[in-house]
Amino acid sequence: MTVVKSEVVKSVTCPVCGCLCDDIELTIEEGKVTEVRNGCAMCESKFLNYISEHRVKTPLIRKDGKMVPVSYKEAIHKSAEILANANYPILYGWSSTDCEAQRVGVELAEEIGGVLDNTAVVCHGPSILGVQEAGIPTSTLGQIRHRADVIVYWGCDPWSAHPRHLERYTAFTDGRFEDSEWMSYINKVKASVGKKKFAAVKKRSLKCETEPEAISDNKPPETLNKEGRKLIVVDVRESMTGKVADYFVQVKPNKDFEILQAIRALVKDEDLDVEEVGGVPVEYLKEVVDTLINCQFGVIFFGMGLTQSAGKFRNIEIAISLVRDLNARTKFVIMPMRGHFNVTGANTVFTWQSGYPYAIDFSLGYPQYNPGETSVVDILLRKESDASLIIASDPASNFPKKAIEHMTKTPLIVIDPHMNVTSMVGDVVFPSTIVGLEKAGTAYRMDHVPLPLKKVVEPPEGLLSDEEILTRILEEVRVIKSQRMKGAN
Amino acid sequence: MELLLKNGFVFDPINEINGERMDIAIRNGKIVESVSESKAKKIDVTGLTVMPGGVDIHTHIAGGEVNTGRLLRPEDHVKDVVRKTAITRSGVGYSIPSTFTTGYRYSRMGYTTVMNPSMAPLGAKHTHEELNDIPMLDKATFPLIGDWWFVLENLRKGDLEGCARHVAWMMNTTKGYAIKIVNPGGLESWGFGRNVHSIDDQVPNFGITPREIVQGLAKVNKMLNLPHTIHLHTNNLGLPGNYATTLDTMKALENMSTDGKPVCHITHLQFSSFGGEDWGTMKSAAEEISNYINNHSHMTFDMGQVIFTDTTTMTADGPFEFTLYQLSGHKWVNSDVETETSGGIIPFHYKKKNAVNAIQWSTALELALLIKDPWKMFMTTDHPNGGPFMSYPKIIAWLTSRKARMALLKKCHKKAQKKSLLPTIKRELSLYELAIVTRAGQAKSLGLTSKGHLGLGADADVSVYNLNPETTDIAQNPKIVRRAFADAAYTIKDGNVLVQNGKIVQTVSGKTMWLDVNTTEQLEVDDDMKSRFKEYWTVEYDNYPVYDHYVKVSDPIIIKADV
Numbered sequence A: 001m002t003v004v005k006s007e008v009v010k011s012v013t014c015p016v017c018g019c020l021c022d023d024i025e026l027t028i029e030e031g032k033v034t035e036v037r038n039g040c041a042m043c044e045s046k047f048l049n050y051i052s053e054h055r056v057k058t059p060l061i062r063k064d065g066k067m068v069p070v071s072y073k074e075a076i077h078k079s080a081e082i083l084a085n086a087n088y089p090i091l092y093g094w095s096s097t098d099c100e101a102q103r104v105g106v107e108l109a110e111e112i113g114g115v116l117d118n119t120a121v122v123c124h125g126p127s128i129l130g131v132q133e134a135g136i137p138t139s140t141l142g143q144i145r146h147r148a149d150v151i152v153y154w155g156c157d158p159w160s161a162h163p164r165h166l167e168r169y170t171a172f173t174d175g176r177f178e179d180s181e182w183m184s185y186i187n188k189v190k191a192s193v194g195k196k197k198f199a200a201v202k203k204r205s206l207k208c209e210t211e212p213e214a215i216s217d218n219k220p221p222e223t224l225n226k227e228g229r230k231l232i233v234v235d236v237r238e239s240m241t242g243k244v245a246d247y248f249v250q251v252k253p254n255k256d257f258e259i260l261q262a263i264r265a266l267v268k269d270e271d272l273d274v275e276e277v278g279g280v281p282v283e284y285l286k287e288v289v290d291t292l293i294n295c296q297f298g299v300i301f302f303g304m305g306l307t308q309s310a311g312k313f314r315n316i317e318i319a320i321s322l323v324r325d326l327n328a329r330t331k332f333v334i335m336p337m338r339g340h341f342n343v344t345g346a347n348t349v350f351t352w353q354s355g356y357p358y359a360i361d362f363s364l365g366y367p368q369y370n371p372g373e374t375s376v377v378d379i380l381l382r383k384e385s386d387a388s389l390i391i392a393s394d395p396a397s398n399f400p401k402k403a404i405e406h407m408t409k410t411p412l413i414v415i416d417p418h419m420n421v422t423s424m425v426g427d428v429v430f431p432s433t434i435v436g437l438e439k440a441g442t443a444y445r446m447d448h449v450p451l452p453l454k455k456v457v458e459p460p461e462g463l464l465s466d467e468e469i470l471t472r473i474l475e476e477v478r479v480i481k482s483q484r485m486k487g488a489n
Numbered sequence B: 001m002e003l004l005l006k007n008g009f010v011f012d013p014i015n016e017i018n019g020e021r022m023d024i025a026i027r028n029g030k031i032v033e034s035v036s037e038s039k040a041k042k043i044d045v046t047g048l049t050v051m052p053g054g055v056d057i058h059t060h061i062a063g064g065e066v067n068t069g070r071l072l073r074p075e076d077h078v079k080d081v082v083r084k085t086a087i088t089r090s091g092v093g094y095s096i097p098s099t100f101t102t103g104y105r106y107s108r109m110g111y112t113t114v115m116n117p118s119m120a121p122l123g124a125k126h127t128h129e130e131l132n133d134i135p136m137l138d139k140a141t142f143p144l145i146g147d148w149w150f151v152l153e154n155l156r157k158g159d160l161e162g163c164a165r166h167v168a169w170m171m172n173t174t175k176g177y178a179i180k181i182v183n184p185g186g187l188e189s190w191g192f193g194r195n196v197h198s199i200d201d202q203v204p205n206f207g208i209t210p211r212e213i214v215q216g217l218a219k220v221n222k223m224l225n226l227p228h229t230i231h232l233h234t235n236n237l238g239l240p241g242n243y244a245t246t247l248d249t250m251k252a253l254e255n256m257s258t259d260g261k262p263v264c265h266i267t268h269l270q271f272s273s274f275g276g277e278d279w280g281t282m283k284s285a286a287e288e289i290s291n292y293i294n295n296h297s298h299m300t301f302d303m304g305q306v307i308f309t310d311t312t313t314m315t316a317d318g319p320f321e322f323t324l325y326q327l328s329g330h331k332w333v334n335s336d337v338e339t340e341t342s343g344g345i346i347p348f349h350y351k352k353k354n355a356v357n358a359i360q361w362s363t364a365l366e367l368a369l370l371i372k373d374p375w376k377m378f379m380t381t382d383h384p385n386g387g388p389f390m391s392y393p394k395i396i397a398w399l400t401s402r403k404a405r406m407a408l409l410k411k412c413h414k415k416a417q418k419k420s421l422l423p424t425i426k427r428e429l430s431l432y433e434l435a436i437v438t439r440a441g442q443a444k445s446l447g448l449t450s451k452g453h454l455g456l457g458a459d460a461d462v463s464v465y466n467l468n469p470e471t472t473d474i475a476q477n478p479k480i481v482r483r484a485f486a487d488a489a490y491t492i493k494d495g496n497v498l499v500q501n502g503k504i505v506q507t508v509s510g511k512t513m514w515l516d517v518n519t520t521e522q523l524e525v526d527d528d529m530k531s532r533f534k535e536y537w538t539v540e541y542d543n544y545p546v547y548d549h550y551v552k553v554s555d556p557i558i559i560k561a562d563v
């Protein structure tokens, strides 16, 4: 008989989305994760499906058009040569790796006079610009859990993109000063339909495999429309979250700015002499505004539905201004729903080391920041860069075609645990360990709370981490540069 | 490694050395009696001023709040960029410098130890990660616990020992150095947008008053034998008429001191010394405050000097920053932290021609000069709240030269000029007194026994300034003084020469000091925290502590508590 050694690791931080749930329990058997508890479907798939045959185990270098397996040493030297010889390299990605790697990233960018940028540039860049214009009244998520009686999701659908956000931090959780009506509803269901069914239903719903109606078999729970926490959803289409909301405000595409303007006016007790704004009847908006004003503690979460719709950072600026206005009447905070698990960490680390959160140009020997000019998409579109290092992201699948065209014409280094579209066109490709699973580190939750990432399993033999790869490239760049100095003397 | 600083004018107030010409011998990072003349590296400092390395008791340089300030203000950075060199990292400066730049700039001024006075416990890892990236200095950081629910609940129950053990848990868990209290009771109230307005106001939902919090934590501080006192930012800070609250607070602590030692440090006193009823009648209450202080010795203070420049205010006092926002309409950050604290940021431009700002500038100097005992009142700007720490040389000039401060007063708003007490104050600090208010007094108040002096066994943290006290009348030459203190001739840290004539010649990490407080029943407290953790926070118990690897160079100080 063979005894299967199994071990349960608790308080694991999930390295998937900006919720950064840190209560995951993993069962490890024979060096593999075999069971995931507390996580959502996205979390389960991250922890259970990481081993795939597509996983590359050694670095690859393009030789005569073909990708050839090489040693780390060779790949690191090649990368260092590329970067040391470049005049204006870009270093992009960073949102799905740990702060420890990001720290080395800043140093490397500075050493080679490159441009350091992260994925915020294509999602929440406008949020950062909005904050730099207007500031941001915000709080940690626990403050919301304990106190918020009005919760607004604007242009985001946590039910699908941040599946445990509602359950851990907002409408469906209990806090010191706020009970969750949802919980009492769930308890009622539990009593009537039996434990088993409830468990199944909860599991299903929280993994967002089915529509939320499945929970009740009929309408959204009535209790939610009455006392207690109010959930308001603003979106262009009725999302899953929208379906359980007390108020669902359906905006016409690209009309967010108008609606925010109208709400601001109503909050300031100004009258609107129209019947409808951005597809929403003013009467309905008034009801929503009443709810906003009369709460004890309100919060607006916003997503890419707001940052990427027409107006972009003006939308964020006006949303923040609305929250500023609301603070004259009650307590209100606002928070971006950051996507990648450590995009917040990238902005945080970059800022403490250089003063700027993204789009940082070190080409003059000191940090310069001018998004729109020093952001990598713009640099690629202007065809100015002459080498790229892409780490922990896949720009080839979401950058404009013209930008990718230029990126592939210049030497391209890719560091990622998995092969992706970008690594397919890379010149040097490094496989790396998976942060938060095969490597310990640190990440920042969307509310800037730092959390440790655990190493729960051993990486495939010989595989290096992002941090190690970058550190060795940096060392090698310095060697090359000092040799060059000696040569010149 | 041996080093000999030869023939400087030494100012070492803790050892009562007042400008004597002498040598300072260093071996293995410590001050020693003597070293071998032939083997030691010798530096001739003849004609120069030698002091212990500078110590800053209160400067916001690291952590979530500071970093959000950096993020908020690209316009602050562009005017002050810092190039990479062969040995130093690039960065940005001005009011919220990037981490590396912070370290280099303090070092250039001869500082070797700084205290980061404001750390939200939940973000403690962040603070420590930034401290790791601040080179050149020894550092420590104070967790904000005046409004922490466990403190409020334990004090409400009257369970001082329980409170003390939980505070010890927090100090160990966050690797902190002192108890920081900001607007006691006000931060919890701010959770629902409210505030407290006197030390006897009730904190909503908790049935406790600021008086009880401050008194309770002062007692706790003693029970735990912490090296520093409680470190307090008073209620009603920054509001006209608040000096009355400050006096109430000081009186509330009068009977706490049983051994003649201070029991509390009130920080950035200027911001707590406003007279008048509203902004129109706002005036300095330096006279009332300093009178009280001159007659009592249970507290220490720092200035919170205002500098006429564009800076960034940031404090855990969320409601105060909200007031500033309402006054200025500026971009505003609020950042409340679950079960612990709050925070806020507002850019602020102090102007000479603004009556309130000019009165604040004058008030800080009046306080520093009217409080007779320099061991009570230290030089700070509450960086960056009153202004960037890079302004210290200016303040030194104002403190040591009546001519310098009067010249600036003449350019201030007429109302401020009329109300200012400065014309009546003759006092000019000597270099000996200056050494007290910029290092010796601060080290003593912090309980840093191996810092702030050059006695045997002290850390070999030494600063040398291009200033000859025999040939330069400092009161008459404020420009020379300013230049001397802006760019140290030498900054020596643990026996290493880091700065020479204002240039960084070597970089070191510096260490992070923190308290490892040992109490009885530590395990019970751990269990209690563990069982209640989820009710209070949204992170797991296991993920909350600052584990050892979060501190690059760790310097734990073991404390034996009485509980």
Ligand code: SF4
Residues within 6 Å of the ligand: A014, A015, A016, A017, A018, A019, A020, A021, A038, A039, A040, A041, A042, A043, A162, A163, A164, A165
């Ligand atoms: S919500 Fe996000 S962080 Fe939480 S378990 Fe799901 S994927 Fe992971």
Ligand SMILES: [Zn+2]
Residues within 6 Å of the ligand: B058, B060, B117, B118, B267, B268, B315, B382, B385
């Ligand atoms: Zn302060």
